[in-house]
Amino acid sequence: MGTSSLCSQNTSSYKIVPKVLIIEDNVERQLFDFTQTDDLGIIEMIAPKDWTEPIVELNYVTRGFVIEGCLGLQFKDTTTIIKKDEGFIIPKNKRVRIFNAGDGQLKVVEILQPAYKEDFVKFFDSF
Helix, strand or coil: CCHHHHHHCCCHHHCCCCEEEEEECCCEEEEEECCCCCCCEEEEEEECCCCECCEEEECCEEEEEEEECEEEEECCCCEEEEECCCEEEECCCCEEEEEECCCCCEEEEEEEECCCCHHHEEEECCC
8 A cells, every 4th residue: 555545544533633832932933732631742843043942940841852953951050952863851840941052943842741731830030
């Protein structure tokens, strides 16, 4: 069976259509939210060059991998750069600044456990 046959099959009961979110931090970025339950969040993020979040503390574990570009994770005492095809983990309640550390677009897939809720995020001015 060719791939065109597979792609044309009706599998709508298995398909997840993401919610598309536009987030304005220092610049605009896109999130594709594939989350289906409160237990596990699945997010694809696309962020332009020079994007950064403020310093946050997340009340969930974030695991993920970089599809394109370089992800920066700045903690109080260290900064880690995650390159294409590398994975990462941000422990629950660890203060971090997440940013695009590359010269081009950043694409990341994130798995959140539990799923994102607005009150699970605290913002800070410093570490």
